[in-house]
Amino acid sequence: MRILLLTHAFNSLTQRLAAELNERGHETSVEFDIADSVTEEAVALFQPALIIAPYLRRAIPESVWSRHVCLIVHPGIVGDRGPSALDWAIANQETQWGVTVLQAQAEMDAGPVWASATFAMRDAKKSSLYRHEVTQAASEAVLRAVQRFESGDFVPQAQASMAARGCTRALMTQAERRIDWARDDSATVLRKIHAADGFPGVADSLFGQPCHLFDAWPEATLRGTPGAVIARRETALLRATVDGAVWIGHVKREGSIKLPATLAFEPQAQAIAEAPLEGYWRVKTPTWQDISYAENGAVGSLHFEFYNGAMSTQQCERLRAALVWAKQRPTTVLLLLGGGDFWSNGIHLNVIEAASLSAGSAADESWRNINAMNDLALELIGTEAQITIAALGGNSGAGGCFLARACDQVWVREAVLLNPHYKNMGNLYGSEYWTYSLPRRVGLDAARAIMHKREPLTARHALEIGFSDACLAGNVPAFRAEVAQRAAALASAPDLPAQLVDKRETRARDEARKPLAVYREEELAQMRRNFYGFDPSYHVARHHFVNKSPASWTPRHLARHRDLNWKANA
Ligand code: COA
Numbered sequence: 001m002r003i004l005l006l007t008h009a010f011n012s013l014t015q016r017l018a019a020e021l022n023e024r025g026h027e028t029s030v031e032f033d034i035a036d037s038v039t040e041e042a043v044a045l046f047q048p049a050l051i052i053a054p055y056l057r058r059a060i061p062e063s064v065w066s067r068h069v070c071l072i073v074h075p076g077i078v079g080d081r082g083p084s085a086l087d088w089a090i091a092n093q094e095t096q097w098g099v100t101v102l103q104a105q106a107e108m109d110a111g112p113v114w115a116s117a118t119f120a121m122r123d124a125k126k127s128s129l130y131r132h133e134v135t136q137a138a139s140e141a142v143l144r145a146v147q148r149f150e151s152g153d154f155v156p157q158a159q160a161s162m163a164a165r166g167c168t169r170a171l172m173t174q175a176e177r178r179i180d181w182a183r184d185d186s187a188t189v190l191r192k193i194h195a196a197d198g199f200p201g202v203a204d205s206l207f208g209q210p211c212h213l214f215d216a217w218p219e220a221t222l223r224g225t226p227g228a229v230i231a232r233r234e235t236a237l238l239r240a241t242v243d244g245a246v247w248i249g250h251v252k253r254e255g256s257i258k259l260p261a262t263l264a265f266e267p268q269a270q271a272i273a274e275a276p277l278e279g280y281w282r283v284k285t286p287t288w289q290d291i292s293y294a295e296n297g298a299v300g301s302l303h304f305e306f307y308n309g310a311m312s313t314q315q316c317e318r319l320r321a322a323l324v325w326a327k328q329r330p331t332t333v334l335l336l337l338g339g340g341d342f343w344s345n346g347i348h349l350n351v352i353e354a355a356s357l358s359a360g361s362a363a364d365e366s367w368r369n370i371n372a373m374n375d376l377a378l379e380l381i382g383t384e385a386q387i388t389i390a391a392l393g394g395n396s397g398a399g400g401c402f403l404a405r406a407c408d409q410v411w412v413r414e415a416v417l418l419n420p421h422y423k424n425m426g427n428l429y430g431s432e433y434w435t436y437s438l439p440r441r442v443g444l445d446a447a448r449a450i451m452h453k454r455e456p457l458t459a460r461h462a463l464e465i466g467f468s469d470a471c472l473a474g475n476v477p478a479f480r481a482e483v484a485q486r487a488a489a490l491a492s493a494p495d496l497p498a499q500l501v502d503k504r505e506t507r508a509r510d511e512a513r514k515p516l517a518v519y520r521e522e523e524l525a526q527m528r529r530n531f532y533g534f535d536p537s538y539h540v541a542r543h544h545f546v547n548k549s550p551a552s553w554t555p556r557h558l559a560r561h562r563d564l565n566w567k568a569n570a
Pocket of ligand 1: 199258309345346347351396397428
């Protein structure tokens with residue numbers, strides 16, 4: 001079937017649906033919801049059998065929904081209506097929530113139901129629930145709805161006829177999100193910030209300056225006067241509550257972009273006492289720890305929980321130091337586990353942008369950041385005493401994918417999406433030794449196609465083409481349990497010493513053929529042009545990305561119906 005995905009952005013949910021539908025033989029094309037006339041034009045060009053709207057911020061025009069079946073993905077249970085569905089589900093401490101696929105009609109979220117799916121709520125940020133449970137439930141429900149539509153005999157059910165516990169809820173206001181530091185306990189503060197993460201955040205103030213709070217973490221032991229900032233650790237600030245304290249990882253100051261808290265308030269944070277953690281061993285009590293290490297027999301595990309998977313120069317340097325330390329441990333397998341939501345999305349575009357906001361140079365910071373990423377990738381490639389495994393429980397994009405590929409093996413959770421390409425960021429060439437690691441895995445032609453087409457890659461497809469080495473089912477905890485089991489089996493495999501010898505010999509042969517330093521030099525020559533050259537595309541694209549500028553057109557590689565030859569190529 002020809003299916004048009006009408007969406008505000010090509011976000012992870014839209015990417016997942018496109019990939020799932022394409023894998024089932026449907027022909028999809030994407031149009032961003034920019035203006036009614038643009039939507040009408042897309043429909044006229046593509047003539048879809050069905051329109052699916054995974055992520056919309058406005059209503060579909062009547063001229064479209066009155067003539068075509070348009071299925072809206074609503075992140076709420078049947079009967080739920082309104083733009084803050086997940087926010088309210090977290091705030092109201094729902095234990096079960098869901099996704100409903102309903103048909104667009106005049107009244108928002110009121111149309112008949114084509115399919116729905118439910119899930120158990122988790123104590124997590126809204127953005128995390130969206131990327132995991134909502135995305136999973138949405139793809140199940142959409143695929144069922146598509147099958148029902150295809151069958152031709154399914155009649156969607158009017159909401160009024162369904163025994164539903166959902167109801168209409170208005171947009172959650174900042175007054176409803178407000179934290180009362182003199183009254184709210186830590187659990188309440190965490191819940192309020194979680195319900196607003198990653199957008200819009202909770203309006204508050206720090207050091208007397210208005211800002212929005214994001215990325216909250218519990219703290220088990222440290223205490224202080226409620227509301228006071230009582231400690232800092234790396235990028236996070238600790239704020240006391242009536243019964244404990246809560247770490248704030250990210251803030252957005254008025255008129256600025258979302259940044260690590262200690263960077264957004266740099267001079268003020270410097271005056272706050274540091275609460276360092278000793279070493280890398282995973283701390284057992286809840287606290288903020290972005291890099292941690294655990295060991296089980298001969299298997300070491302390095303976790304790095306970086307918000308949004310973005311890795312600044314300092315984060316890369318700290319992670320490299322942890323890696324150097326972990327490599328000295330008496331282990332034979334080293335797992336690189338990344339974070340729960342993302343493994344890595346490459347260089348930290350917000351921190352880079354901040355360099356230009358503070359009269360520094362975004363080009364210089366980009367250069368430092370990519371070099372720090374490369375140093376980290378090199379440290380991984382050069383690991384001799386352990387088999388390194390990147391275990392991707394969360395999505396990964398751009399340089400993050402090639403940081404993973406710098407490991408000996410890449411194991412990917414089935415629901416994960418990879419975007420192993422750079423061009424979307426203003427034609428960035430990319431580095432992280434991708435010109436070494438990618439062609440040797442998938443071949444030169446496939447490597448070129450991946451970079452050029454800029455398509456998301458499902459875990460199954462990544463395995464098929466040889467980008468990755470395993471595709472494992474389950475949610476993040478189940479995936480990690482299986483990864484641990486497989487890693488233990490690998491560590492005790494009789495041929496492990498032979499595998500390590502083989503790995504060292506292969507590396508030595510590759511190095512003799514073409515040194516890694518040459519790959520790096522070649523990639524960085526291109527990156528130097530991206531950062532310092534006459535073409536500002538990368539700086540412009542980064543600026544729009546971090547400022548979340550609304551799209552003014554759909555990129556041509558997504559809007560296939562706008563390609564003059566699309567019918568001939570289809
Ligand atoms: N630096 C800073 N922030 C980043 C980031 C990066 N490299 N990659 C993603 N983010 C942020 C987004 O701004 C967004 O922020 P929010 O919390 O304010 O919403 C959040 O991470 C999630 O990103 P989003 O684009 O909504 O997630 P997605 O799952 O739909 O898409 C990607 C994932 C990787 C395709 C997309 O985020 C992307 O293109 N990132 C840029 C990758 C890149 O070009 N890196 C630099 C070259 S190495």
